[in-house]
Amino acid sequence: MRYAKPFEDLIEEFRKFPTIGPKSAQRMAFTLLRKPNDQIEKFIRVISDAKYHLKNCKFCFNLSAEEICPICDNSQREHNQICVVESVKDLIAIENTSEYHGLYHVLGGVISPLDGLGAEDLNIQELILRINAMDLDDLEIILALGLSTEGEATMLYLKRLLEAQAKNIKITRLAHGLPVGADLDYTDQTTLSKALEARVLVS
Numbered sequence: 001m002r003y004a005k006p007f008e009d010l011i012e013e014f015r016k017f018p019t020i021g022p023k024s025a026q027r028m029a030f031t032l033l034r035k036p037n038d039q040i041e042k043f044i045r046v047i048s049d050a051k052y053h054l055k056n057c058k059f060c061f062n063l064s065a066e067e068i069c070p071i072c073d074n075s076q077r078e079h080n081q082i083c084v085v086e087s088v089k090d091l092i093a094i095e096n097t098s099e100y101h102g103l104y105h106v107l108g109g110v111i112s113p114l115d116g117l118g119a120e121d122l123n124i125q126e127l128i129l130r131i132n133a134m135d136l137d138d139l140e141i142i143l144a145l146g147l148s149t150e151g152e153a154t155m156l157y158l159k160r161l162l163e164a165q166a167k168n169i170k171i172t173r174l175a176h177g178l179p180v181g182a183d184l185d186y187t188d189q190t191t192l193s194k195a196l197e198a199r200v201l202v203s
């Protein structure tokens, strides 16, 4: 016995989300159906607005409703520090520590040959162009990627690339103490704060 086709279709769409199994998808579909029409319309509008109004900041690739995100646009922040992160989720995790007041650069992943992700698939070239366009002689690049094998390999790749630039760049990374293999956004705020504060020069 199956549900009516439109309901099966609704369940199927929810199942496409990460970690959502058949039972959860079914529950979500029932919840949605029970909502009054005006709430459903609002939900559709919110999804559509998020999809069409959000873009990546033209400098740092943060998610933004404007061409330049509020972080890059904030003159109060330290514009001579760029923290390189894997994802917008990691950027938010670092922002939530309130420990860091510089800028960011979101790579959009780490180099991972097994997943078919090479350096050219990430925002690495954009980082180099951005750095070279900056008129600063005291630039610090903080490599804040996760401590997976791929994260470590990507940091090593970035270090070599940054050292090859005709600029005096201080390259640092988060201090030890982060759980190996864990994503930054799963790391508790105190640990992340301490790792940022005690960041070390990349040797």
Ligand SMILES: [Zn+2]
Pocket (backbone or CB within 6 Å): 057, 058, 059, 060, 061, 062, 068, 069, 070, 071, 072, 073
């Ligand atoms: Zn930005």
